[in-house]
Amino acid sequence: MSEVLSNNNNSIHDDADNVKPPIASVGIIGWIRHNLFNGPINSIITLAILYILWKVVPPFVNWAFIESMWTSSGAECQQADGACWSVIYANFRFIIFGFFPHDQQWRPLVAMILLVTLLLCSQNRNNWKKSLAYAWIIGLVIMGLLMKGGVLGLPPIESSQWSGLPLTMLLSVFGMVAAYPLGIVLALGRRSTMPAIKSLCVIYIELIRGVPLISLLFMSSVMFPLFLPEGLTINKILRAQIAIILFTAAYVAEVVRGGLQAIPKGQYEAAEAIGLNYYMKMRLIILPQALKVVIPPTVGVLISAFKDTSLVVIIALYDLLKTTQSTISNPKWMGFSAEAYIFIALIYFVCCYAMSSYSRRLERELDK
Amino acid sequence: MQPEPIDSSISIKPESIPFWNDPDKRAIFFQVTALIVVAVIGYYLFSNTQANLERQSIATGFGFMQKEASFEIGESMISYSAADTYAKALFVGVLNSLKVAFIGIVLTVILGTFIGIARLSSNWLMSKLAAIYIEVFQDVPVLLQLFFWYAIFYETLPSPRQAIHPMDGVFLTNRGLVFAVPESHPIHKYMLIAFIIGCTGVFFLKQWARKRQDETGRSFPVIRVSALILLGMPCLAWLAGGAPSAMNTPVLSGFNFVGGANISPEFGALLLGLVLYTAAFVAEIVRAGIQSVSHGQSEAAMSLGLKPGMILHLVILPQALRVIIPPLTSQLLNLTKNSSLAIAIGYPDFVSVANTTINQTGQAIEGVCLIMVVYLFFSLSTSVFMNWYNKKMALVER
Structure with missing residues (x-):
């Protein structure tokens, strides 16, 4: 069809078919021109931001990933230039579970998994029925029993030993x-x-x-x-x-x-x-x-x-923040506060971000 | 045809309602019950408390306020020593709280507005960076942020002997930021007076300019002239006083700097944490406020021939502020309340001083009540001021 048309029509139409859109307004270049360099002020801002990013991001990546230590001891970390993520690797279980007896730590872990499962189930509005409310009640009771113990052969745990992330969630x-x-x-x-x-x-x-x-x-x-x-x-x-x-x-x-x-x-x-x-x-x-x-x-x-x-x-x-603090006040790991704080900031961020993006989604759904 | 007059003597006798079904009487019953329950609980707690206090032989009342505090306070805006009374120590704490809250509020509003506008920028990079900032700083607890900044200040900055020396008279160490300030001179008092006179002048200038514009339609460059007056008056006073330019420069002596002004790491970390955290919320508020003014408003203003500055000042801002102010108030109050977290990093704010007082005297009830009363006073006075301002800015309808 187009062949017939182009054969029958004069050269102007021929040209119009072959003319491509100006390269500067489509594709990656067009996008960059439109979003980053539209006007002199925006161009200056873009260049300034790029300069700052160039000054900040590579050193940070270098510190956090390239020259960092992941599984070393505290003494080795003192020698390294980069971040010492080993502080988290070595103290992971204490930061998360605190003083909960070591061989019983599966219990708060199961309780937290149960909690997250319940939260994920409650996300979908189709599940908002009476049965979900009962599931929550049963789930909370099970979580309490898991933490406290004293039934089904679980040794009882004093509440003074509840600490770390389970305490924060509780x-x-x-x-x-x-x-x-x-x-x-x-x-x-x-x-x-x-x-x-x-x-x-x-x-x-x-x-x-x-x-x-x-x-x-x-x-x-x-x-x-x-x-x-x-x-x-x-x-x-x-x-x-x-x-x-x-x-x-x-x-x-x-x-x-x-x-x-x-x-x-x-x-x-x-x-x-x-x-x-x-x-x-x-x-x-x-x-x-x-x-x-x-x-x-x-x-x-x-x-x-x-x-x-x-x-x-x-x-x-001893919630999550306090267990972290007591970890880094240990002389062996002195001086690596930034790494430890960044780690738990990530935990808090993931939880809060999940909740806030869920609330935004819900808002959109309810608005319809 | 005249309507027949209603015979008032005939009336339908209402069926008598049993008193337990009469809403008025029920209301009285419920309220009396609620009050009795609250009173009984209150009395129970009060009597327990009194018995406990007697048993532990703790004195009650605020008599302890006149006793000698005998603890030092790291930084103070007025002269204070360990020999002063608890009342004075607590007052120092209040001043420190107010200082951090006031500076924090000013910086938060500036930073929050800037980031909120950056979020709306047509520059993709800027807008995305602002979005990341808002999301990250909103979703990390403020206490954790305070600890983080404090650790950064404390661990990564050098000791005074190896101080970072970015420019003349400024030293950055793990004991704080030390910088040179002008040597105190009597002329400073006159400069302050000149500034206050300038403020009064600007106030009247603004009224006169508005009146003239209402009458004649001619506008007056109020902002430029006021800036000139506000800056010029103190400068004139300074020049008239012979332009004293002696500086009090910090000097390293022993293990720390002497002289100059000092921003302690505690104050710096607290201020930085509070400002960065609250600014993320303020940015969202500012963004929502600006977006709430429809595009047609600025187009209409443009078609009237207003200049861009006037569009912002006369059309956009008055409408956006109406949306911004109520949530902004609550965020700034949050900042004031969060300043109580100072205790966690050792800045001597009011809560921290009150806590020391509680630990030393054992007057837990009085101490906690004082904390609550002071913060309630901060909150209520801020909301009274903000309500007044809000009323002034609110839409005046027919």
Whole structure:
């Protein structure tokens, strides 16, 4: 067909067929021109950035990969110019599992695998059914039993030996699981028409949001023992856990309140008009809609709760950050803090990035 | 036709509602129950506490504040010694907290705005780098970042004897950044006064310029003239005072530098960690704020013949700020609250001083309450100010 056309037509059309688009606006060169060198200012910026990258990236690669040591001893590392990743290789199990008895470390490992599996299953919105909630309850109980032991022939482990990554995950997961219902109750209380209940909730939420988490952790470590009757003591991890729950609940409450405010008034009135009482109105009409709206910001609260568990370092609990710190305060591995911190920063980053990109995906899906 | 008057004497007698179904009475019942529960829990905790305190024979009250603190504080903005009272030690802590929070807020806003704009740049490289920055710094706990910077300062920088000496009068060591400052001179006080006068002048100039523009339509280059006034007034005062230019230069004596000004590694690491962490969040806020102003707005402004600077100043910013300010406030408050993490790297902020006080006196309750009250005061005063500013910037509708 085209042959016929080109035979019949004059030379101008012939040319138009053969003319290629200008090389400077397509392909790699076109892309570079369009995205990096469109205009003098952008060209200068691009060149400046390239110069800085040239100054920074090769030395870093050299330090981190080429001249680095991976499996040597601490003394050998002192001689090397590059990074000493051996500090992680040699202390890997201590950084991750802390003081958990060496031969029992498969238990927190199984618990963490279980947790990650549950999280992966909960990702897909098609799985959001009642059975998933039961799976979570059973899973959390199994995780608790694995950590604590004392059943099925597992030797019991003192909670003072729980440390490292399992402790970080425990504090954030149980913190969120317990803070969520408390936050919903507080949010409902804040939206209530009863002045006494409303003001109690407002005072609680604003008080907690106005102070840093660290003051609550101090409260849990130095003030809390004074609150309890003589003879009754609660262990340190549980006290920190309570502080984290109380703190996170206030933030969850504010997020849920946003969802409650986003539900049109007609929904409340319609629920009342068909004769539902307060509990049924909230349970059947309002909360299912409100909680769906606030799923993305709730993931945001979960991310900051996860990051905030690192603050328990200050009250001397051995979470992931503290086990790392005690590793590098060992004289054998002195001076390699940067490597160790980069390693656990990577762990935190992977977890938070997974959560935040999931929340963005969810936001897009829910927007449709 | 007139409607028939309603006979008020006939009324449908409401079926009497049992009191347990009357919403008003139920509300009272619930509230009284809630208050009683809270009061009982409160009383229970209070009585336990009192019994415990009596048993451990810990004195209560704030009497300890007048006692001698007998501990040193690494850095202080006012003169302080171990012989001063706890009250003064705590005040030094508050000042240190405020210092780091104030400088941190200023730097965060600048860096965050810059990165937020860079994220929107048409330059692919710049935009991607900004995106990587935002993602990395948001997703690593701030405490870990503080430890990291502190370790970098502490481990990789040389001792004072081998100090890095990038330019005249500046030394970088693992004891901090030491640099030369002008020798103190009475003229500095007059320069400050001149600056304050300049600020007042600029305030009135702005009002006059706006009034003139409203009346005559002629604009006045306020920004350029104000910059000139703000810089010029102190310079004039300095020249009038004979232009003293003596510098207080740091000198290595023994194991450390003497003289000049010093930024300690603790302060530096804290400031760097807080600013880099919070700026990542601020950048996202700024980006969202700028994107919220639709492109049509700037096109409309261009078609009115406004100059690019005026478009930014009169059209884009007022609308973007409305979206930016509420979340920005909460981020800056977060920075202030996170400054309490100073205790982890040994910068003597308020929490760290209060913690030392608790450990020395055993006054745990008073100490923790003081921490909470001070931070609540910071938070509430910032939100009052920001609410006022927000109201000023908010859309005024008919």
